[in-house]
Amino acid sequence: MSVEETVGVKRRDFLKVVGAAGATTAMIGCSSEKVEKLIPYLVSPDETVPGVSTYYATTCRECSAACGVIAETRDGRTIKLEGNPAHPLNRGALCARGQSALQGLYNPDRYRGPMIRRNGRLEEVTWDEALKLFVQKLGELGGSAQNAAFVNRHESGSLPLFLNEWLAGMGIPASLSIDPNADHAAIAANRQAYGVAWPRYDFSAARLIISVGADFLDGWGASVAHQLDFADARAKLTGAPRMVYVGARRSLTGLNADQWINARPGSELSIVHMLGGVNAVTPEQAAQQSGVDVATLTALKREFDSARPAMLLAGGASPSGMELCLAAYNVNSASGAIGTTIKPAEAINSFEGIDPPSHLRVLAARMQAGAVPMLMVRGVDPVYSMGKSLGFAAAMAKVPFKVSFSAIPDETTAMCDLVLPDNHALESWGDAEPVRGTLSLQQPAMDPVFNTRSTADVLIAAVRATPATATRYPLPDYRSWLLARFPGGASTFAAALPRGVTAGTTPVPTTRTLPAPLVMPPAAATAGD
Amino acid sequence: MKLQRKWLAVPGLIALAATAAMLSAYAGASSSERNSPAQPVAFPHPQHAAGALKMNCVYCHFSANKSPDPGMPAVGTCMGCHTVIATDKPEIKKLAAFWNAKQPVPWVRIHKLPEYVHFPHMRHVNGGVSCQTCHGDVQNMKQVSQASSLNMGWCINCHVGRSNPPLKARYDCATCHY
Numbered sequence: 001m002s003v004e005e006t007v008g009v010k011r012r013d014f015l016k017v018v019g020a021a022g023a024t025t026a027m028i029g030c031s032s033e034k035v036e037k038l039i040p041y042l043v044s045p046d047e048t049v050p051g052v053s054t055y056y057a058t059t060c061r062e063c064s065a066a067c068g069v070i071a072e073t074r075d076g077r078t079i080k081l082e083g084n085p086a087h088p089l090n091r092g093a094l095c096a097r098g099q100s101a102l103q104g105l106y107n108p109d110r111y112r113g114p115m116i117r118r119n120g121r122l123e124e125v126t127w128d129e130a131l132k133l134f135v136q137k138l139g140e141l142g143g144s145a146q147n148a149a150f151v152n153r154h155e156s157g158s159l160p161l162f163l164n165e166w167l168a169g170m171g172i173p174a175s176l177s178i179d180p181n182a183d184h185a186a187i188a189a190n191r192q193a194y195g196v197a198w199p200r201y202d203f204s205a206a207r208l209i210i211s212v213g214a215d216f217l218d219g220w221g222a223s224v225a226h227q228l229d230f231a232d233a234r235a236k237l238t239g240a241p242r243m244v245y246v247g248a249r250r251s252l253t254g255l256n257a258d259q260w261i262n263a264r265p266g267s268e269l270s271i272v273h274m275l276g277g278v279n280a281v282t283p284e285q286a287a288q289q290s291g292v293d294v295a296t297l298t299a300l301k302r303e304f305d306s307a308r309p310a311m312l313l314a315g316g317a318s319p320s321g322m323e324l325c326l327a328a329y330n331v332n333s334a335s336g337a338i339g340t341t342i343k344p345a346e347a348i349n350s351f352e353g354i355d356p357p358s359h360l361r362v363l364a365a366r367m368q369a370g371a372v373p374m375l376m377v378r379g380v381d382p383v384y385s386m387g388k389s390l391g392f393a394a395a396m397a398k399v400p401f402k403v404s405f406s407a408i409p410d411e412t413t414a415m416c417d418l419v420l421p422d423n424h425a426l427e428s429w430g431d432a433e434p435v436r437g438t439l440s441l442q443q444p445a446m447d448p449v450f451n452t453r454s455t456a457d458v459l460i461a462a463v464r465a466t467p468a469t470a471t472r473y474p475l476p477d478y479r480s481w482l483l484a485r486f487p488g489g490a491s492t493f494a495a496a497l498p499r500g501v502t503a504g505t506t507p508v509p510t511t512r513t514l515p516a517p518l519v520m521p522p523a524a525a526t527a528g529d
Numbered sequence: 530m531k532l533q534r535k536w537l538a539v540p541g542l543i544a545l546a547a548t549a550a551m552l553s554a555y556a557g558a559s560s561s562e563r564n565s566p567a568q569p570v571a572f573p574h575p576q577h578a579a580g581a582l583k584m585n586c587v588y589c590h591f592s593a594n595k596s597p598d599p600g601m602p603a604v605g606t607c608m609g610c611h612t613v614i615a616t617d618k619p620e621i622k623k624l625a626a627f628w629n630a631k632q633p634v635p636w637v638r639i640h641k642l643p644e645y646v647h648f649p650h651m652r653h654v655n656g657g658v659s660c661q662t663c664h665g666d667v668q669n670m671k672q673v674s675q676a677s678s679l680n681m682g683w684c685i686n687c688h689v690g691r692s693n694p695p696l697k698a699r700y701d702c703a704t705c706h707y
Contacts, residue, residue, distance in 0.1 A: 044606065051592065310535045
């Protein structure tokens with residue numbers, strides 16, 4: 001036996017390895033392909049060409065702003081959203097949140113169908129069973145209907161009108177229109193100062209923009225509109241505005257600013273007062289409060305005094321939110337910014353009609369007192385968003401019958417007795433009025449993924465199921481209701497649909513009269529916080 | 530030295546095998562040409578596309594000239610005629626059973642290109658390539674079988690202009706490969 005033979009690969013071993021490898025390759029690589037099936041449609045849907053996309057103009061409902069989107073749908077599934085160039089608010093742009101609407105549409109956690117709580121657990125039922133229970137409970141309300149409540153996600157357009165009309169027919173007070181992400185302090189201040197919820201900020205008209213805590217490029221108000229206007233302003237070859245951001249957190253707005261002043265949280269008001277010379281606040285005093293050095297604040301004050309037109313924005317989380325916003329209004333008013341850089345006449349309409357959190361607190365107090373016989377919630381999650389200290393969950397537990405129209409499981413729905421899951425916005429009909437005088441149309445870009453129904457359709461079906469009230473809605477669904485009231489009628493609607501926007505207006509929701517709280521809520525109910 | 534040379538043979542042989550595999554794939558030796566599986570309903574193309582009817586392919590494969598996907602006819606398209614025609618035939622009874630159960634017919638796929646190739650039907654149909662050029666005389670096939678190898682060499686043959694009549698198309702990689 002030579003040394004080589006013991007160390008090297010033996011001929012037989014080599015052949016075995018090569019043979020086995022070859023056989024494996026032949027098995028995997030050259031076997032006849034997996035049998036695939038070609039599954040045709042049972043009945044081909046109209047206007048559908050497999051493999052070719054169809055584009056639908058519709059409205060984004062991810063926040064209150066109501067931007068226009070173009071939904072690309074292929075083989076019956078929406079696959080991409082882009083901004084609608086014809087839309088006055090977002091002009092073809094779409095924010096990350098709007099882009100992610102598809103994640104909500106195909107969310108695997110979405111409710112597959114209606115559910116009823118039996119023995120403490122939500123059980124899947126048919127729509128007939130769920131509707132029957134809903135109609136029965138509505139019928140049992142009788143005279144106590146005036147104490148029932150409907151909490152709705154805020155949106156502009158015809159749906160609030162439809163909803164309040166429906167509620168009035170049932171003897172239930174108008175719905176609460178809730179937007180947990182809105183800057184309520186800024187909205188309350190705007191309403192008091194300008195008479196509108198959200199004026200247009202014309203960044204192009206300003207020479208200097210100072211933002212005190214208002215993250216206007218990322219989530220503060222109609223961000224996409226702000227981003228576009230700000231980009232236009234900064235692209236100007238001459239007279240482009242300088243931007244200073246004052247705030248503890250270097251937000252997206254802070255990152256895009258020419259100067260970021262890292263002020264201590266809670267010191268915003270002193271800086272605004274210093275800029276306006278209110279209460280004789282000196283840069284020294286503001287510096288002491290904010291932890292910023294005097295020279296920086298003195299320079300800021302000097303710059304603000306010399307730059308005209310200027311714009312001072314204030315907002316964001318702050319213990320004195322509304323006071324801060326009103327102080328900023330006074331400074332803007334004194335510097336002549338109102339009408340030049342801040343334009344209430346070109347207001348963004350989307351934020352009109354949002355209920356302040358105090359209204360939810362009043363509702364919580366009434367529920368806590370056991371005065372609410374039935375609670376209906378659609379599209380919002382107050383148990384989660386209201387904060388535990390307000391005790392919304394404990395109050396809600398005292399309501400005998402709770403209905404949720406939520407499409408996905410959340411903290412509020414987990415407490416409900418009946419779940420009637422709503423369609424996703426991309427599966428629904430509707431409209432919005434983002435800018436006064438312009439309607440943004442909403443149409444389904446695809447059939448519902450799951451066994452869900454549009455809440456407006458469910459409400460109509462509930463009325464039609466009762467012979468006594470069936471005549472109230474002669475039309476079978478919300479789409480027909482919408483078309484019947486649409487300015488110019490169904491033909492105008494159909495003609496405007498491909499573009500997604502059309503001239504028109506919906507009546508402003510009237511200010512609601514809330515039933516008086518039976519027990520005063522624990523925290524002072526100011527409109528601002 | 531002797532030991533090292535022996536080990537050199539292993540990568541050498543592997544390289545040789547890989548080259549052979551690629552060449553054979555290019556030439557069509559590994560394609561599923563002449564693959565002709567039985568279908569859940571024995572649909573006779575000659576009855577429809579030849580003979581007295583001479584239906585156009587695009588009547589059923591409705592998107593061959595406007596989409597990458599040629600379009601499989603919906604069961605409803607079949608039932609458009611077969612609710613009244615030849616309802617007593619055993620195969621039509623099978624079709625009607627699918628229709629009544631609201632189930633699509635699970636046709637077995639025969640023509641399949643690898644995932645890394647895109648083949649837009651409409652470009653070829655609108656460019657003057659007849660269906661038969663690639664699919665063979667389907668109108669005479671009692672049971673459809675794959676007439677061509679559908680391998681790259683076979684594709685390139687036309688793209689460089691060696692078809693009859695000669696047509697020419699781009700043949701850089703990105704024309705067909707992603």
